[in-house]
Amino acid sequence: MTKTDIIEHLNQAKAAHLRWVQRAHMLIFGFEFDKNAIPVDFTQCNFGKWLYSECQKLCSIDNSLSDSITEIEILHTQLHNVYLEIFKIYFGEQKKGFFGNIFGTKKKHLNENDIRLANDYYKNLEKISASLVNKLGSLQKKIHLTSQDSLDTI
Numbered sequence: 247m248t249k250t251d252i253i254e255h256l257n258q259a260k261a262a263h264l265r266w267v268q269r270a271h272m273l274i275f276g277f278e279f280d281k282n283a284i285p286v287d288f289t290q291c292n293f294g295k296w297l298y299s300e301c302q303k304l305c306s307i308d309n310s311l312s313d314s315i316t317e318i319e320i321l322h323t324q325l326h327n328v329y330l331e332i333f334k335i336y337f338g339e340q341k342k343g344f345f346g347n348i349f350g351t352k353k354k355h356l357n358e359n360d361i362r363l364a365n366d367y368y369k370n371l372e373k374i375s376a377s378l379v380n381k382l383g384s385l386q387k388k389i390h391l392t393s394q395d396s397l398d399t400i
Contacts, residue, residue, distance in 0.1 A: 259292070321381060328374060
């Protein structure tokens, strides 16, 4: 895989992450979403799919790439853990199994405390997202500095 391809896929993953955060923001501000439109599971969002497939191949190249990816994974998991709290406010406890997926719906009436709490969680989500985007920028720089010969092995 070429360096250009890797950087392009990283940029697409970053854009997918930013869209996910934007959907969470829109949910907080009253837009209606199907509960599955903003995946709670960190392996099911588009960014997570990239992170746990293509991005993992970079770990074998260089320890500094591996360390960066580990930091990104930690932030990504934290992000989804915070979103889970927002999800619980808007959709109730996450229900497991077939019937939980069918019958989970957005709460009709949120009180002021729910809205305030969701906003506080979202502010934390934004901070984590900013750190994640910063780490992605660092990863991109490290990829630029990696020789194409090393990248050809993946």
